[in-house]
Structures are given as C-alpha cells and as structure tokens.
Amino acid sequence: ALTLDADMLVIADDDKAIALAGIMGGANSVIDADTSELVLEAAWFNPAVIAGRARRIGFHTDASHRFERGVDYTLQAQAIDLASQLIVEICGGQAHTPSVATDTEQLPTRKSIHISAAQIDAVLGFAFPRHEIATILTCLGMSVAVEGETYQVTPPSYRFDITITEDLIEELARVWGYDKVPVASVKVEKLANQAPQDLTPRRDLQRLLVDKGYHEAISYSFIDEKTASWLSNTSTSVKLINPLSAELAVMRTSLLPSLAKALSYNVNRQQHDMRLYEFGHGYTQDKKGGVLHTEKLAAIATGEALPMQWGYRARAMDFFDIKGDLEFVFAQLGVLDDIHYQRAKHEFLHPGQSATVFYGEQNIGFVGALHPNVQKNLDIDSKVFAFEIDIATIIYHRSPVAESLSKYPEIRRDISVLMAQGYQSADILAAIRAASSELVTDVRLFDVYIGRNIPRNTKSMAIAIYLQDKTQTLTDEQADAVIARITQMLSENFNAKLRG
Structure with missing residues (x-):
C-alpha cells in the first residue's frame, strides 16, 4: 500500500483509486487470462501535476517520463479509437462509445x-x-x-x-x-585587443581561487525546490511553469545550493578535501512580477586546511580559512579596506560561525559554516564552509591607481587594550581607521586574549598601528600624538582601557 500526498492525482471509481494518474495503474486493474471486459483510458495531464510525483514514491515509469515532459493533448480520441479497433479486429468483441472528461482550463493553447x-x-x-x-x-x-x-x-x-x-x-x-547554406567569409573590423572592463578582474579572481586550491564549477541555473529551501531564501524564487523535471523546478536565488549539491556528490565519492567556486547569476522575482538577476561569486569548501605533507601537522579547515580566502578576493579587487563584517543570523549557516559581509553600508553577501542540519541533509559529515557575494557590486569598483612609495621610514606602534567581550574586532579596527590621521597606513589585530589575570567577561586585544609620512621622517612626538588620540577614542567609544 502507498500513502499518497494531497497533491497526487489518482483515477478512481466510486469506491477506490484504480491508478496513479500519469504514473502507473493499480493492481486491481491488471489484465489476466480470465479478463473478458476492458476499460481503455487515453489521457492528457498537465505536466506540472505529474512532474516529480513518481520519484517521490520511488517509481520511474514510461508513463511518468512522457507525461511530465508533455504529450499531444489532441490525440486522445484518435488513440483510443485505434486501440479499440485493433482489439476488436484481433480479439473480437464489441466496442462501446467513449466517454470524455475535460478540464478546459488545464488545456494548453497554441499561440501563433x-x-x-x-x-x-x-x-x-x-x-x-x-x-x-x-x-x-x-x-x-x-x-x-x-x-x-x-x-x-x-x-x-x-x-x-x-x-x-x-x-x-x-x-x-x-x-x-x-x-x-552558401559559404561566406566572415568580415570583422579589427579592433585593439582590449578585454571588457569586468573580464580582466574576473580572470584574475579565477587564477587567485585556483591558486588557493579551488576548482571552478559550472552548474544549471535551475534547481529543485527542496534543496533551494535548505540553503537560500525561496520567498522570492522564480518557479518554472513547465519544468523539465522536478529537480529543475525553480530558478536559483543563490549559487550555494548548486555548489552544495556538487560538493556532496564529490564527498560521497571519497573526495574529502574539496573546494569549489562558481561565477553565476541568482534570480529573484520583484514586486511587479518581473525577474531580477544578480551576478554572484560563491565558494564552498571542506576537508583539510592545507594539502598533506610532512612539514606540519594536518588540521581541518575552519571559519578563518574561508574568511581569509574571501579577503584575498577583496584584496585582489582593491576593496579590502571598505569591507567589514557583522554577526547575523542566516538559517542555513552556523549561528556561531557566520557573518554578513558589508561593502561600506551595502550588504553584499555572507561567509560562514553551514548549519549542522543542512550538512545532515546533504549527507556530509565534515564541516563545510562557504561564502557568497554580489560580485557585480564591487568588480566595477575602481581601476587600480599606482602611488609612489614613501622614501621615509615606517613606524610601528603596538597597543594592548582591555574591553568587554561583546565588542567585535572589526568594529574596533574600523573605528581606529576612521579616527586616524593620514599618517596611519595600516591597522592590524595580532592577538586576542581571554582568560586568567584579566576581569571576567573582558578580553585583551593587541593591535599594531603603522604610521608613515610621505614628506618627512616622523618624530616620536608625532607618533605619540596619533596613538594618544586613538586610545582616547577607544576609551570614549568602547570603554577600553590601555594595558601596560
């Protein structure tokens, strides 16, 4: 016995179902040696009503294969007449007048x-x-x-x-x-070999990701609705009216579902260290019913952080590895200083290992570990990490501008500040950059300590601040003045205390 979902169509008499429409007849309608009366059925079903139903219950039949792809909706009468004629001619008997049931709203119309x-x-x-x-x-x-x-x-x-x-x-x-077709020479105007504006940085990114161990993936823009719901927001997804199959029923809003399926396929074939990336488009439906497409770059990875070799101890990939790969992308495009991260809840990402990525004030994507429930659905045991960004937003950012290097020495000053654990390091570094003068060329966090010898619920952050002047050698007094302004700002905005 089968338990059917509410959206599965059956053919039934007054008492019971006798067939799964467009899939297979029931056991109570089979023909045997004692059969003397036949009921013939010739049907047309809307492909959307049949698509995916057979696979859902573990069936794969010629009928479902044909009906979910579409058949001619005008041949049913001819088909049943011919079948009746052949049965009468070969086996004898008498054919009755066919009865017809039609739902005209479901029938397609041929447009000229x-x-x-x-x-x-x-x-x-x-x-x-x-x-x-x-x-x-x-x-x-x-x-x-x-x-x-x-x-x-x-x-x-x-x-x-x-x-x-x-x-x-x-x-x-x-x-x-x-x-x-006549043969003709193709005549084209010879132009300078100049790549489109976005092609050069795209190729640079491809080379960069390959150097980082990623393989390029090219996947369909269609995906099954179930997988899409695991890994993306499907509230604005575009559903196909007549999909080729249930596995290609919706346009993807994100590249992540396609990459996750590819990763799962490879991991389950013993490829445990796997990194994939893809350039592609996500498709969403706007409020007016139109379709918007956004160019994206996504990557997904699992396994060891580095290739196996004797010189170091192997370790599994973690959040900071995938975040580092993403920051290499931003650095290649020259926008790393404009990027910051915020903790945010994504249903498909691990709540403690994920972040939303901002370019200035604009949300351009996310980075993090997949949620354990999603990994379970994908049948992957090892941790999986991914990022996705709206690449079109930043790929046209600006052309690189060369600047002459300063011939004067650079000064590094390290400060160690104590503050509440709730503050994010990205906010601290961004505040330092915003409050600094032109003399500050870089700010880097190189240590975070939480533990003994400091108050509970606090953390110690060690920050390196680099200073340099393009016109003269900096004096200690000038550097001290800049550091004093920074520490005062940290004290006022974050209640931070300078450690000795």
Whole structure:
C-alpha cells in the first residue's frame, strides 16, 4: 500500500483509486487470462501535476517520463479509437462509445508566432527562397497565414518544442538543407585587443581561487525546490511553469545550493578535501512580477586546511580559512579596506560561525559554516564552509591607481587594550581607521586574549598601528600624538582601557 500526498492525482471509481494518474495503474486493474471486459483510458495531464510525483514514491515509469515532459493533448480520441479497433479486429468483441472528461482550463493553447523573411535572412545569413517558406512550414503540419513577406505561424499541437521565432528558422534551415547554406567569409573590423572592463578582474579572481586550491564549477541555473529551501531564501524564487523535471523546478536565488549539491556528490565519492567556486547569476522575482538577476561569486569548501605533507601537522579547515580566502578576493579587487563584517543570523549557516559581509553600508553577501542540519541533509559529515557575494557590486569598483612609495621610514606602534567581550574586532579596527590621521597606513589585530589575570567577561586585544609620512621622517612626538588620540577614542567609544 502507498500513502499518497494531497497533491497526487489518482483515477478512481466510486469506491477506490484504480491508478496513479500519469504514473502507473493499480493492481486491481491488471489484465489476466480470465479478463473478458476492458476499460481503455487515453489521457492528457498537465505536466506540472505529474512532474516529480513518481520519484517521490520511488517509481520511474514510461508513463511518468512522457507525461511530465508533455504529450499531444489532441490525440486522445484518435488513440483510443485505434486501440479499440485493433482489439476488436484481433480479439473480437464489441466496442462501446467513449466517454470524455475535460478540464478546459488545464488545456494548453497554441499561440501563433510572427516571423518575417527579413528575420529569417538575418539569422541564416543569406536570402532564403521566399516561395519555400510557407511550403516547408505547411508540410511540417503548421498553419501559415501569409501577408507579403510576413508569416503568422501556428505550430501543431504535438510540436510543443516550437515556441519562438528561432525555432521556426531552425526548422526551415533543417528541411532546406544545411549543405545549401552558401559559404561566406566572415568580415570583422579589427579592433585593439582590449578585454571588457569586468573580464580582466574576473580572470584574475579565477587564477587567485585556483591558486588557493579551488576548482571552478559550472552548474544549471535551475534547481529543485527542496534543496533551494535548505540553503537560500525561496520567498522570492522564480518557479518554472513547465519544468523539465522536478529537480529543475525553480530558478536559483543563490549559487550555494548548486555548489552544495556538487560538493556532496564529490564527498560521497571519497573526495574529502574539496573546494569549489562558481561565477553565476541568482534570480529573484520583484514586486511587479518581473525577474531580477544578480551576478554572484560563491565558494564552498571542506576537508583539510592545507594539502598533506610532512612539514606540519594536518588540521581541518575552519571559519578563518574561508574568511581569509574571501579577503584575498577583496584584496585582489582593491576593496579590502571598505569591507567589514557583522554577526547575523542566516538559517542555513552556523549561528556561531557566520557573518554578513558589508561593502561600506551595502550588504553584499555572507561567509560562514553551514548549519549542522543542512550538512545532515546533504549527507556530509565534515564541516563545510562557504561564502557568497554580489560580485557585480564591487568588480566595477575602481581601476587600480599606482602611488609612489614613501622614501621615509615606517613606524610601528603596538597597543594592548582591555574591553568587554561583546565588542567585535572589526568594529574596533574600523573605528581606529576612521579616527586616524593620514599618517596611519595600516591597522592590524595580532592577538586576542581571554582568560586568567584579566576581569571576567573582558578580553585583551593587541593591535599594531603603522604610521608613515610621505614628506618627512616622523618624530616620536608625532607618533605619540596619533596613538594618544586613538586610545582616547577607544576609551570614549568602547570603554577600553590601555594595558601596560
């Protein structure tokens, strides 16, 4: 016995179900040696009603394969008449008049396609014989209305692969013969070999990620709704009206679901150290019903932090490894100083190992470890880390500007400050940069201590501050004045105390 979901269609009599519509007949409708009466059924089902239902219950049948991809909705009467005729001729008996049940709202309608001779010529690259256009299309079973050199074409019901102008042009070229297409030299204007504005940084990023051990993945823009719900926000996802299968039912809003499936596939085939990245688009539905697409860069990784070798002890990848890889991307694009992170809750990320990424004040993505529940769904035991950013937002940021190096020495001053544990290091460093003068060239956190000899619920942060002047050698007094302003700001804004 099968337990069916509410959205599964059945064919039934007054007492019970006798078949799963478009999938398989029931055991109570089989034919055996004692069968003397037959009930024939010829049906058309909306592919969206059949798609994925068979796999959901572990079936894979010829019927489901055909119906979920679409069949001709006008041939049912002819099919049942022919079947009845053959049974009567071969086996004898008498055929009764068929009964018909139709839901006209579900039936598709064939829309006509407008095409002109000029469009055909433009696509094929030569003047297609005008007298052949209507003849070929008519011989292919299409209804053609001719008005001068324009044609209104309605494909037959069984040609649901023909929906746009290019489909008609393809049919014309196929029947006419590709061997008859005249050979011509391609004439192009020679231009300077200049790559598009975004291509050079994109290639640089590809090389960078490959150097970091990542493999490029290229996946479909479609994905199954279940996986999408694990790893992205599906409230604005675009659902396909007539998907090829249930596994390709929605447009992805994020690249992460596709990468996660690819990672799971490889890990379950003994590829335990795996890093993947992908450039692609995410698709969302706007309030007006239109489709927005955003160019993204995403990466996913699991396994050892570094390749196996004898010189160091192996360790598993952690949050800071994936965050470091992401910061290499930002550094390559020249925007690292404009990036900061904030703790944020993402349902598909680990609550203690994730962050939202900001470019200035703009939210451009996330970085973190996948939530344990998501890893369980993906059947991956080791920790998985990922990031995704809206790459188009920053790839056009600015062209690199060369600056001459200062010929005067750089000074490094280290400060150690004590503050409450709740403050984020990114906020501290950002505040120091904002409050500093032009003499501060870099600020780096190099140690965090929590433990004995300091008050509870506090932490000690050691920060290196680099100072340099482009016009003269800095004096100790100038450097001391800058450090004094920084420590005063930390005391006022974060209640931080300078440690000796």
